[in-house]
Amino acid sequence: MPLDHALAELQDVTKVYQTGEVKVEALRGINLILKRQEFSFIVGPSGSGKTTLLNLLGCIDVPTSGKFTVLEREISTLTDNQLADFRNKHIGYIFQNYNLMAVLSAYENVEYPLLLQKIPKRERHDRVTEILDSVGLFKRKHHRPAQLSGGEQQRVAVARALVKRPELILADEPTANLDSKTGSEIIDLMLEMQSRYKTSFIFSTHDTEVMQHANKIITIKDGKIENVAQKERAST
Numbered sequence: 001m002p003l004d005h006a007l008a009e010l011q012d013v014t015k016v017y018q019t020g021e022v023k024v025e026a027l028r029g030i031n032l033i034l035k036r037q038e039f040s041f042i043v044g045p046s047g048s049g050k051t052t053l054l055n056l057l058g059c060i061d062v063p064t065s066g067k068f069t070v071l072e073r074e075i076s077t078l079t080d081n082q083l084a085d086f087r088n089k090h091i092g093y094i095f096q097n098y099n100l101m102a103v104l105s106a107y108e109n110v111e112y113p114l115l116l117q118k119i120p121k122r123e124r125h126d127r128v129t130e131i132l133d134s135v136g137l138f139k140r141k142h143h144r145p146a147q148l149s150g151g152e153q154q155r156v157a158v159a160r161a162l163v164k165r166p167e168l169i170l171a172d173e174p175t176a177n178l179d180s181k182t183g184s185e186i187i188d189l190m191l192e193m194q195s196r197y198k199t200s201f202i203f204s205t206h207d208t209e210v211m212q213h214a215n216k217i218i219t220i221k222d223g224k225i226e227n228v229a230q231k232e233r234a235s236t
Contacts, residue, residue, distance in 0.1 A: 005072060007168060007200050008034045008057055013066035015052050026052040028223040030066070034202070036167070037194065038215035042204045049223040051172070054204045058170040059087050071167055088116060092161030092199075096173040098153040100145040100160075106152075107132065107141040110159045117164065131159045134196070135189060151182035155189065162193055171203045175210055187213055 015027040026049050034040055044050045055061040059075055068075050071090055100109050107128055114124045132138045135155040145153050161169050175183030187210055219227040
């Protein structure tokens with residue numbers, strides 16, 4: 001897809017959650033355009049709506065009203081099965097708790113998304129081997145998560161997200177459980193992977209050090225976008 005096509009566009013988007021008679025307006029009138037191949041960050045206090053916005057951008061949830069497109073697909077027009085297929089093909093996820101399967105090796109954890117896509121065995125092997133080598137874990141491929149450090153586990157999570165070759169990766173506080181040195185190494189790794197695979201990243205974070213790498217910082221408060229700061233970052 002050409003770079004001049006938006007990664008995602010939200011027009012007057014709202015998200016309302018209802019429990020019984022209680023309604024919570026998590027997002028209110030969100031208007032936002034995200035470009036491709038950027039590091040974009042969503043920041044804001046707890047309860048601001050940033051997790052809801054991240055979930056919408058990751059197509060984990062859908063808006064209550066408004067127009068929302070990702071990779072030129074209007075998400076509200078997709079059935080549940082189409083939405084699941086869209087996520088599986090186009091979006092990767094990285095979480096602060098890694099979300100690795102404890103009984104699987106690093107290799108098997110990275111391979112798992114390709115099994116869901118029914119990728120042939122030889123291609124799976126080539127892609128998993130390539131990405132594990134790229135994140136510096138080829139020699140640790142037979143180790144299970146409990147045998148890896150926190151930083152190594154997050155490298156496996158990065159590899160698992162990238163192995164599908166998605167256009168977009170969502171990262172929810174990816175450095176929260178890491179020390180500052182390891183967290184910086186993980187961000188450097190993501191920058192390298194972004195350059196190599198031309199992937200777009202959207203983060204939620206409280207880490208001011210991580211924010212230094214942003215192309216765009218979206219500040220959200222009380223369900224509304226308070227500020228969008230755009231800056232040019234040198235290509236890696």
